[in-house]
Amino acid sequence: MESKLPKKMRAVVLHGPGDYRLEEVPVPCAGKEEIIVKVIAAGICAGDVKCWKGTEMFWGEKGYANPPAIAGHEFIGEVVELGEGAAEKHGVKIGELAISEQIVPCGECRFCKSGKYWQCFVHDIYGFRKQLNGGMAEYIKYPARSVTHKVPGSIDRIQAALIEPLACSIHAVDRGNIGSEDVVVIAGCGTLGLGMVGAARLKNPGKLIAVDVQDLRLEIAKYMGADLTLNPRKEDVIKKVLDMTGGYGCDVYVEASGHPSAVKQGLQMIRRLGTFVEFGVFAGETSVDWTVIGDGKELDIRGSHLGPGTYPAAIDCINTQKIKTDKIITHRLPLEKFKEGFELMAHGEGIKIVLVP
Ligand SMILES: [Zn+2]
Ligand SMILES: [Zn+2]
Numbered sequence: 001m002e003s004k005l006p007k008k009m010r011a012v013v014l015h016g017p018g019d020y021r022l023e024e025v026p027v028p029c030a031g032k033e034e035i036i037v038k039v040i041a042a043g044i045c046a047g048d049v050k051c052w053k054g055t056e057m058f059w060g061e062k063g064y065a066n067p068p069a070i071a072g073h074e075f076i077g078e079v080v081e082l083g084e085g086a087a088e089k090h091g092v093k094i095g096e097l098a099i100s101e102q103i104v105p106c107g108e109c110r111f112c113k114s115g116k117y118w119q120c121f122v123h124d125i126y127g128f129r130k131q132l133n134g135g136m137a138e139y140i141k142y143p144a145r146s147v148t149h150k151v152p153g154s155i156d157r158i159q160a161a162l163i164e165p166l167a168c169s170i171h172a173v174d175r176g177n178i179g180s181e182d183v184v185v186i187a188g189c190g191t192l193g194l195g196m197v198g199a200a201r202l203k204n205p206g207k208l209i210a211v212d213v214q215d216l217r218l219e220i221a222k223y224m225g226a227d228l229t230l231n232p233r234k235e236d237v238i239k240k241v242l243d244m245t246g247g248y249g250c251d252v253y254v255e256a257s258g259h260p261s262a263v264k265q266g267l268q269m270i271r272r273l274g275t276f277v278e279f280g281v282f283a284g285e286t287s288v289d290w291t292v293i294g295d296g297k298e299l300d301i302r303g304s305h306l307g308p309g310t311y312p313a314a315i316d317c318i319n320t321q322k323i324k325t326d327k328i329i330t331h332r333l334p335l336e337k338f339k340e341g342f343e344l345m346a347h348g349e350g351i352k353i354v355l356v357p
Contacts (some may be wrong), residue, residue, distance in 0.1 A: 003029045004080060005036065010357065011070045011137030012338045014128070017054025020071060022336060024048075028133070030083035033144035035090060037077030037098060041161040041332075041354045042135040045074055046258065049345045051128060055283055058128070066100060066129035072355075073102040073126040075135025076151065076160035083144075090148040097151035099315070100142040102126055103306055107145055117147070118308035136338065138166050138357045149311050155319040158332065161354050162212065162325050163193070166314040167307025169195025169256075170280045175304045176252040178203040183250045185209045185241060186226075186260035187266060188257025188280060191328055191352045194224055196254055198323030201225030209250070211265075212236055212257075217351065219325045232265070241269040248272075255279060260286035272297040279304045328352045 005027050013023045024099055030036045051058040051065055058065040079098050092098045102125050105112045109121035127134025134140065142148050151160055173196050178184055184205045186196045189212035197210050201224065210221035210229045218229035230237040249271035255262050258280030270276055276299050293299045296339055307314065317323040330350035333341045334357070341353040 003027075003081060005029070005139065009138035009229040010029055010335050012072070012335060012355070013068050013208050014051065014065065014071050015067050018052060020052055020338065020342070022338065025070070025137070027139050028141035030081045030086060030141065031144075032083050033085045033089045034083040035079055035086050035092065035098065035142040035146075035310055036081035037140050037142060038080045039075055039077040039135050039138060039140055039352075039357050041158050041356050042072040042074055043074035043161045043165065043191070044341050044353045044355065045165070046345065048072070048127070049342055050281065051285065052342050053346065064128055066131070069128055069130045070135075070140075071127045072134035072136035074164040075099070076157070076163060077128075077135070077140060077333060078291045080139070086280045089144070090142070090146075092148065092150050097153060097155065097157070097160065099149050099151055099160070099311065100126070101147040101307065101311055102164050103151075104132060104146050118298050118306040136335065136355055143259075149315060151315050152319050155315070156326070158329060158354060158356070159318055159325050161319060162195070162328060162352065163311065164307070166195040166199075166318060166325065167310040168192060168279075170199045170310040170313050171307045172196055172254055172256065172277055173199040173203065174310070175302045176200075176254055176277045178205050178252055180204055180207040182206045183209065183241070183245055183251050184252045184254070185211060185250045185266070185269065186221075186256060187211045187262040187297065188255065188259070189214070189221045189298070190256070193256035194220055194328055194351070195323065195325070196256055196326070197221045197226050197269045198224045198317070202322065205246070209241065209266035213350070215264065220351070224324050225329060236340050238265060238269045245271065249274065251275070252277070258282050264288055267292045270297065270299065272300070275300045276300060277302050277304055290338065312322055329354055332356050
């Protein structure tokens, strides 16, 4: 099939730690069951910044990165080319909006075969390895194995770049098994934590508390449904939560800051038999007294990774604004200014920064 697309496009290509370049690269073309999407927007994730900064998890001996690769796993775009059988397989047409889940399952490993595709042993996520280019480009290819969803045309086209992070937020909140009388604490109000505030609001908990060191973020958390916001730079948040709960502590604690102090804080403010959800990605190791988990409080510690099965809900919540995501994107930059975007993220300025090719 002859492609009608241009031959070349601009893309942010990662070559090594601190070495990301805006380059001219070939536009991908759609093979069997593959989709080519024209990118509308691509978000910069804290994970992208960690990779750019050269952290161990990406560049160490068993590091995840495998350059060169086009960066970006938080993208939204419009279908412009369909390979043979792709329309039928993925349920999308030319001109429609479509998103692929950030992980492309291998389909062969033990986890994929048992339906636990988000834990795929191969673990190909867009934007870090040369075998799977990401969305910080004018075009992106969704492979045959991708888990692709159609996105309604009525959605805000830029906010649709929040589908990926919101799907992760919804999964983390689901992991917390929130009950209607629970006091829930979300620690960290970046894009992910704010999405969790919105998702937790929909569970109607007894009290929803958002914690962050930046007041701007706490204001948005309130707008998105937090009953109460606390800033640990200004007050003793552990004492506040204990006082509020008759000394027992919160029922569910979700760690979404990736900062070691938020883990310690959580273990102190959670009640006995409470549920602690760990979502954050840390730059290094965190040490805590594990006695609290067993002998101290018999806690349920639950990890959370990606957004399995939660993309349809994330799409709906943004499209209908059931979750008020309209204040999360604070910066839109052209691809050329990607470095500025990475710097802003690294300095914790703004909340979600999206690149608009
Ligand atoms: Zn991400
Ligand atoms: Zn697999």
